[in-house]
Amino acid sequence: MLHATPNGAPVLDPATKLAVDGFLDRYDNPSTRELYEIDLRIFLTWCRTHGIDPLAIRRPQLEAFSRYLTLERRNSTATVAHRLGVVRSFYEVAVDDELLDRNPARLLRVPRVHTDPARMIGLDRREFGAILTAARHHSPDRWALVALLGLMGLRVTEACSIDVESFHQRVERGHQVLSFVGKGSKPATAPIPVPVLRALEEARGDRTSGPLLVRHDGERLDRRTAHRWVKRLGVVAGIDKPVTPHALRRTYVTLALDAGVPPREVQRGARHAKLDTTMRYDVARLDMDRHANHSLAAFVAGAM
Template sequence: MDNTTLIGIPRTRITTPAELAAAGYLARYRGSTRETYRVSLKILWDWCAGLGVDPLEGMRRPVLELFARYLEDERHNSPATVAHHLSIIRGYYSFAEIDQYIDRSPAAHLRMPRVFIDESRTLGLDRMELGSLIQTARASSPSDSALITLMGMLGLRVSEACNVKIEHYQDIERGHRVLRLVGKGGKPATIPLPVPVLRALDAAAGDRTSGPLLLRNKGGGPVNRKSAALTVERLCKKAGINKRVTPHGLRHSFVTAALDAGVPLRDVQIAARHSDPRITARYDRARHNHDRHANHTVAAFLAGAA
């Protein structure tokens, strides 16, 4: 969101209840999250303008149902994208009700599309592929190595990895060097650094004692999301990995590797900083393995009593 507009409206002209409610709703969020929410609301605003409907006081549930069909049929959005936009819009109306701009949210009973997750696309790289990528990154440059290590061995999000500074991992806590960062939703995190990770970070820092850890190989400027994605693509190609791998795919790979290594689900959830264990469980490749089904354990446990 820029400094002059809100949902495409100049800030000096934010006067209607709908605009004020939107301003208060977006003020709850920061950075890229706020921009994402702003875009969803603007799509609704523009569509309502075409119908001559006030987005707040003139809104009813059937109109929102028509908007959902507009997203599907005219914008050709996928079910996941439609659900994303509608969840943001439901939040807007919920807070408009809380803030007493409206008596009841018109989105309370809005039909949400069913979204099916293709788990085969969320598992990321397997152990051998991730190991090959890490080796390729080490041979490429210290900065490339640190980037892949942060995402593939610590499970950092790409924005978190790009924002790491040298001074962020100098502290020692309970006998471990730790990385301190602020993650998604402004939540602080303290992450212990295994020796291979620490070596990669120290190599990227070199003689520097402060500033951004990750620098581009060309130009020397800080690595950003775009350059990180290009680096991952380049290194995967060099490593002979034919899958389409994104920076977030390396975070998926970290979670899957932890589960495959036998780390308890609760510990993996904490390491990945997932709010819900069900999110973590999606990456458990072996959970459909009949050899480890709970039935066997229960049968053995009851064998002496039955």
């Protein structure tokens, strides 16, 4: 069973700790591991509060946990689906590790998340130009961050991980390149366009090593701080919708397709595992350009 520390955090019995450690140890990416650890902590704390042994839980009790996330924690549908997915995966691994005979979450009802295709479309050319200009005028670090996200399609954790050594004096086949570790711990190398290189060199200054992007305290830029930087730049640029680091990555895909880059090449640039992911962006942007509403309005206008 679970016990509680003075601050309310769950203390795991040996069997549960073995199951948790076995699940988390599957993930090498620190950000993924941290996120899943938070999800499991919420679940295990709920179990402790209700006197439930996580390794003896039943599906109806898991349904109660789902209602707790929705009604008491007021998590969004997407967050509930994510956290229940983590719990279900946790039990799948526990069964595979022979710590349980069955997966109590196998038939757990997970809410469907419906995504508006229009939300996949990033900033338009004018909006991205405005935020890039705002970043350049603010500071070299912010300029480099926006360039990495919007002109090279990096994920925010990838951009934060860049060291000066990742690009300084690195040349392959006549191109200065950026080397980094991408999603799934996959190494990646990409050529650096001249406008991005200028931003990176400004951020580098006279340094030859160490993290490229740093916070005001001199520490490496982290995901949360990067999110605040980008959000603030969106306001400064006069963009009347939320701007996040991932929105800038979506902008990379959308504007590359607008520029006529073949989807397969955009897939390679964005490092999407499947072409279907890239094509969803393409469908979303074409749906807006070729929507039936435009044709109908033009047809009716001819009779007025």
